[in-house]
Amino acid sequence: MMALVDRALALNPSYARGWQVSGMLRIYAGQPNIAIERVEIALRLSPRERVGPSRGVIGMAHLLSRRFDQAVPQLLLAIQDQPRLAQAYRILAACHAHMGRLDEARAVIERLRAITPVVIADNIPLRNPEHRELFLSGLRMAAGAAT
Numbered sequence: 001m002m003a004l005v006d007r008a009l010a011l012n013p014s015y016a017r018g019w020q021v022s023g024m025l026r027i028y029a030g031q032p033n034i035a036i037e038r039v040e041i042a043l044r045l046s047p048r049e050r051v052g053p054s055r056g057v058i059g060m061a062h063l064l065s066r067r068f069d070q071a072v073p074q075l076l077l078a079i080q081d082q083p084r085l086a087q088a089y090r091i092l093a094a095c096h097a098h099m100g101r102l103d104e105a106r107a108v109i110e111r112l113r114a115i116t117p118v119v120i121a122d123n124i125p126l127r128n129p130e131h132r133e134l135f136l137s138g139l140r141m142a143a144g145a146a147t
Contacts, residue, residue, distance in 0.1 A: 001025055012141045016046035032061035052082030053111030060091050063138070064131045086116050087128050094138025105142035119143045 005022045005136040009015060023038035039054045039061075055078035062071035072095055078088040091114035096105035109119060120139055 002029065014045055014057055016042045016049065017102050018042075018053050019056070021123035023054070023061075024112060027060050027064070028125045028127055030064075030126070030131055032064040032131075035061045045107065050081055052078045052080075052088065055081065056085060056088040056091065059088065059095075060135075063091055063095050063098075064126075064128075064134060066098075066134070068099045071095045084115055086118070089115065090119070090139055091123070091135070094135055097138040097141035099133075102141070105138075109142050116129075121139075 002025050005018055005025060008018045010021060019042035019145070020037050023035040023042065023056055026032070026035035026038060027092055036058050037112070039057045042049075043051065059071040059078060061096060062068070062074060072092065074093040075095065076086050078085055079092070082088070091106045091109040092107045093112065093118065095144035096102070096108060112119060120136065120143065124132060
């Protein structure tokens with residue numbers, strides 16, 4: 001997929017959606033810093049687009065890089081733009097849990113449960129085992145605090 005998106009971007013470097021997809025794929029591949037760069041290009045190219053998914057990708061990239069304090073504002077923007085974006089709530093809850101803010105993590109999980117009963121999704125496409133465990137451990141802490 002990354003090769004296809006990179007080819008599309010080589011043919012059309014103004015393709016904002018391609019940059020956003022490229023950033024998301026970089027998250028999956030374990031390249032959070034490159035993901036941020038790619039998504040920021042997408043946001044510059046198309047500032048009027050919905051920013052929720054893009055801010056969610058940036059938030060996830062910061063989480064995976066253990067920059068929890070930088071992830072939180074991005075995720076709050078994602079949720080503000082798209083209040084039913086369940087993945088943004090999951091990432092935000094994991095961030096709060098890793099920051100030791102279990103009350104806030106619990107509140108985010110409750111908001112997530114108002115959207116979906118699925119707190120920990122089965123399909124987590126993170127290929128880097130350390131990234132996957134970081135995300136899941138934070139989510140488990142947050143969900144455990146909510147039960």
